[in-house]
Amino acid sequence: MSNRVRYAPSPTGKQHIGGLRTALFNYFFAKTTGGQFILRIEDTDRERYKDDALKDIFDTFEWLGIEWDEGPQKEGPYGPYFQSQRKELYIKFAETLVENNFAYYCYCSQERIDNIRESQVKEKSNIGYDRKCRNLSESEKDKLRSQNLIPVIRLKVPLEGKTHFHDELLGDIYRRNEDISSDPVILKSDGFPTYHLANVVDDHLMQISHILRSQEWIPSVPIHIIMYKALGWTPPKFCHLPLVMGKDGQKLSKRHGSTSIIEFREQGYLPEAIINYISLLGWSYDDKREFFSLKELEKLFVLEKLNKSSAVFDYKKLQWFNGVYIRKKTTCEIKNLIIPYLIKDNLVGDPPSLDEEEKLNEITLLVHERLKIISDISNLVRFLFKDVEVQDIDLLIPKKLTLDKTFEILQTNKELVMDFYSLSDEENENKFRDKANKLEIKLSDILLPLRVAITGTNISPPLFESLRILGKEKTIKRINQAISLLEKKKE
Numbered sequence: 001m002s003n004r005v006r007y008a009p010s011p012t013g014k015q016h017i018g019g020l021r022t023a024l025f026n027y028f029f030a031k032t033t034g035g036q037f038i039l040r041i042e043d044t045d046r047e048r049y050k051d052d053a054l055k056d057i058f059d060t061f062e063w064l065g066i067e068w069d070e071g072p073q074k075e076g077p078y079g080p081y082f083q084s085q086r087k088e089l090y091i092k093f094a095e096t097l098v099e100n101n102f103a104y105y106c107y108c109s110q111e112r113i114d115n116i117r118e119s120q121v122k123e124k125s126n127i128g129y130d131r132k133c134r135n136l137s138e139s140e141k142d143k144l145r146s147q148n149l150i151p152v153i154r155l156k157v158p159l160e161g162k163t164h165f166h167d168e169l170l171g172d173i174y175r176r177n178e179d180i181s182s183d184p185v186i187l188k189s190d191g192f193p194t195y196h197l198a199n200v201v202d203d204h205l206m207q208i209s210h211i212l213r214s215q216e217w218i219p220s221v222p223i224h225i226i227m228y229k230a231l232g233w234t235p236p237k238f239c240h241l242p243l244v245m246g247k248d249g250q251k252l253s254k255r256h257g258s259t260s261i262i263e264f265r266e267q268g269y270l271p272e273a274i275i276n277y278i279s280l281l282g283w284s285y286d287d288k289r290e291f292f293s294l295k296e297l298e299k300l301f302v303l304e305k306l307n308k309s310s311a312v313f314d315y316k317k318l319q320w321f322n323g324v325y326i327r328k329k330t331t332c333e334i335k336n337l338i339i340p341y342l343i344k345d346n347l348v349g350d351p352p353s354l355d356e357e358e359k360l361n362e363i364t365l366l367v368h369e370r371l372k373i374i375s376d377i378s379n380l381v382r383f384l385f386k387d388v389e390v391q392d393i394d395l396l397i398p399k400k401l402t403l404d405k406t407f408e409i410l411q412t413n414k415e416l417v418m419d420f421y422s423l424s425d426e427e428n429e430n431k432f433r434d435k436a437n438k439l440e441i442k443l444s445d446i447l448l449p450l451r452v453a454i455t456g457t458n459i460s461p462p463l464f465e466s467l468r469i470l471g472k473e474k475t476i477k478r479i480n481q482a483i484s485l486l487e488k489k490k491e
Contacts (some may be wrong), residue, residue, distance in 0.1 A: 001207070001209070002033070002034055002035045002036065002209075003029065003030060003033045003034075003035030003036075003209045003210055004030075004035055004036045004038060004206070004207055004208050004209045004210075005026040005027075005029055005030050005035065005036075005037060005038065005208065005209070005210050005211070005212060006026065006037075006038040006039070006040050006202075006203070006206065006208050006211075007019075007022060007023040007026050007027070007037070007038075007039055007040070007068075008039075008040040008041070008042045008199075008202075009023075009041065009042065009057055010041075010042045010043065010045060010048075010053075011041060011043050011049055011050060011051075011053040011054035011056075011057060012045060012048040012049060012050060012053055013050070013053055013260075014053065014056050014260035014261065014262050014263075015056055015057060015060045015260060015261045015262070016259045016260050016261065017244055017252060017259050017261070017278065017281075017313060018214060018243075018244045018252060018259075020060070020064075020261055020274075020278055021241070021244060021278050021279075021281050021282070022212065022213055022214060022241065023061075023066070024066070024275065024278060024279055024297075025212050025241060025279075025282075025283070025301070026212045027066055027068075027298075028279070028297050028298060028301030029210065029212060029301060029303065030069070031298035031299070031301070032298065032299060032300070032301045032302060035209070036069040036070060037068050037069050037070075038068060038069065038070045038071055038076075038078075038081070038206060038208070039057075039061075039068035039070070039071030039072060039074075039081065040071060040081050040083070040202060040206070041054065041057070041071075041072060041081060041082045041083065042083050042195070042198065042199075043082055043083055043084045044083045044084060044087075044192045044193055044194075044195075044198055045192075046084070046190075046192065056261075056262060058072075058073075059262075060261050060262070063261075063265060063271055064271045064274065064275060064294075065271060065294060066294075070206075078205060078206040078207065083193070083198050083202065084192075086198075086201075086202070087191055087192060087193075089201055089205070090187060090191075090192070090193035090197055090198055090201055091187065091191055093197070093201050093231065094153045094186055094187040094193070094197060095153075096231070097153070097155070097186070097227070097230055097231070098153060100230065101156070102155070102156055102226075102227075102230035102231075103153050103154060103155050103156055103186060103230075104133060104134055104136075104153070104154055104156060104183075105133065105141070105151035105152075105153060105154075106129075106132075106133040106151055106152050106153070106154045106183075106185070107133055107144040107149045107151045108129075108132060108133060113129065116129070116130055126182075128181060128182030128183075129154070129182045129183050129184075130182075131182060131183055133151075133154070134154075134156065134183060150189040151189065152185045152187060152188055152189050153185070153186055153187035154183040154184065154185055154186065155183055155184055155186050155196070155223065155226065155227060155230075156183060157177055157180050157181070157182065157183055157184075157223070157226060158177040158226070159177060159178065160177060160178070161176075161177050162174045162175060162176050162177060163175050163177055163180065163222040163225050163226060164225075165221050165222070165225050165235070165238060166237075166238070167218075167238050167239060167240055168210075168237055168238065168239040168303055169239050169240060169241070169303070169306050169308060170215075170218075170240060170308065173218065173221070175219075175222040177222075180222050180223060180226075181219075181223065184196055184223055186227070195220070196220065196223050196224060196227065197227070199220075199224060200224050200227045200228060200231070200233075203235075203236055204228070204231070204233045208236045209236055209237065210236055210237045210238075210239060211236050211237070211238050211239065212239045212241060213240060213241065214240065214241050214243060214244075215240040215241060215242060215243050216243060216251075217240065218240050221238060239303055239306070241282055241306065242281075242282040242306070242307055242308060242309055242310050242311050243310045243311070244281050244282070244310070244311050244312075244313050245310045245311065245312050245313065246312070246313060247312055247313075247314065252313050256313070256315075257315055258315075261274070264318075266375070267373050267374075267375045268322075268337070268341065268373040268374025268375040268376070268377075269318070269322050269373060269374075270322055270325045270326065270329075270374075272293070272294070272325045273318065273321040273322040273324075273325040274318075275294055275297070276290075276291060276292055276293075276321055276325075277317065277318045277321045279292060279297055279301075280311075281311035281313065282306060282307050282310075282311040283301065283305055283306050283307065284305060284307070285300055285305060291324070319372045319373060320372070322372060322373055323371065323372040323373075326368070326371050326372070326374070327368065327369060329368075331361075331364050331365060331368060334364050334367075334368050334371070335360055335361065335364040337374050338360075338363075338364065338367070338371075338374060338377040339352065339360065341374060341375055341377050341378055342360075342377060342378060342381075342385075344378075345378040345382075347378060347381075347382060347385040347386065348360070348385070359384065359469065362465075362468075362469050363381050363384065363469065365465075366381070366461045366462065366465050366466065366469065367380055367381065367461055370461060380460070380461060381461065383454060383455040383456060383460070383466075383470070384466070384469055384470055388454075388455060388456035388478070389456060389481070390452055390453065390456055390481075390482055390485055391456065393485050393486070393489055395452045395457070395458050396410075396448075396449045396452045396453065396482055396485070396486065397449070398441070398444070398445040398448045398449065401441065401445060403486060403489060403490060404490075405439075405441075406449050406486060407483065407486045407487070407490070408439065409439065409441070409445070409446055409449050410449050410450070410453065410479055410482055410483050410486065411483065412435050412439065412446065413446070413449065413450040413453070413479055414476065414479045414480070414483075416428070416431055416432060416435060417450075417467070417472065417475050417476060417479065418472075418476075419431075420467060420472070420475075421468070421472050425464050425465075428464060429464075432446055432447065447463055449482065450463065450479070451463050452482070453478050453479050453481070453482035454466065454467065454470060454474075454475055454478045454479070
């Protein structure tokens with residue numbers, strides 16, 4: 001039988017970097033081994049379930065170009081693939097565990113459980129259920145049942161010995177049974193399973209061969225091994241992936257920046273860059289190669305090249321990857337990518353007018369080599385669509401130069417711009433350089449006040465190309481405004 005792996009997200013929040021990395025590694029493993037990639041929706045937590053979170057799962061896969069072999073909308077022989085639709089199966093196997101003395105009904109109220117936990121915290125003792133209902137007599141059970149209490153079902157964790165499992169990446173792992181969570185709930189009072197039971201039942205019935213997931217799930221494995229043995233089933237192979245950390249050594253979270261895929265997507269990251277960079281978080285083909293297409297990863301991914309140590313998520317590195325992939329796009333593709341952002345920020349019409357289309361053609365050429373994320377476009381080219389004002393007059397003044405010298409430079413810029421539009425860029429550069437020499441300043445010092453005057457900032461696309469798109473009339477107007485600001489400051 002071919003390898004079968006699954007990605008089983010809970011629709012309780014947006015898809016994030018860690019979850020996507022797990023999905024991709026499972027997907028790549030299935031592809032490289034000729035196996036099947038199953039999408040299973042773990043929606044048994046009905047209180048936290050969100051429709052938009054479910055939609056986000058499907059939207060993320062579609063955006064990335066990842067297709068599952070079995071799952072929602074692609075029913076296979078082991079469905080349904082929504083756990084909420086498999087409730088009767090979980091009840092059946094939970095009751096089987098009770099019948100065979102591997103689990104038991106617990107009638108303790110939530111109030112009692114909370115009181116136990118509060119007391120344990122105060123006494124700084126081990127946190128966990130005290131197993132009050134584990135060995136109830138039949139008469140005690142009858143009394144509790146007569147009160148119409150709705151019980152949960154708890155797993156009987158062995159009180160002695162060790163539980164062992166082998167991890168394909170980390171090797172053999174042993175856990176003392178006394179250190180395992182004390183008799184965890186496997187079926188809730190509403191008839192829905194907890195993660196532990198649903199995970200084991202579904203992985204067995206769906207014939208999952210390998211479980212690839214984050215190392216944070218290692219503490220759960222002994223509980224699952226106990227259930228596999230109790231049910232007489234052979235567990236899948238386990239491979240626990242290195243954690244994804246922030247640069248501070250802590251698990252990646254919102255305090256480090258964006259973590260949800262929709263946030264990266266809205267910022268203008270490309271799916272190719274996301275896939276490529278995330279595939280390198282804990283996996284490497286060799287010590288040299290960094291760039292891989294989706295199709296290449298579908299052929300090259302192997303478990304043997306996984307790293308045991310944690311992976312560090314570097315936002316700047318992802319941004320660099322994104323810039324590289326932006327530059328690989330055609331001019332037409334980039335234009336289509338930037339238009340929605342310009343529409344959103346009211347810089348062009350929806351759809352753009354013919355005049356705006358012409359300007360967009362020029363702008364795309366201007367920014368193509370410089371964009372790192374698509375959402376930067378509006379701030380980068382706003383000055384070409386809207387009037388700007390210099391908010392910080394000091395930006396106009398080059399370092400080590402005076403206000404009077406800057407005033408002289410802007411007057412010179414105004415003279416140079418008069419002939420600018422009839423000359424080539426090379427001719428203009430020579431003229432600006434000659435003037436800089438006469439003023440006994442660097443070329444960058446003569447260009448800086450001009451850049452700030454027309455853009456409102458000292459960071460912008462290439463200056464000469466920007467001047468041509470902006471046009472002579474608007475350029476002169478903005479230089480005059482900058483000169484007026486300096487005059488006021490001189491007063």
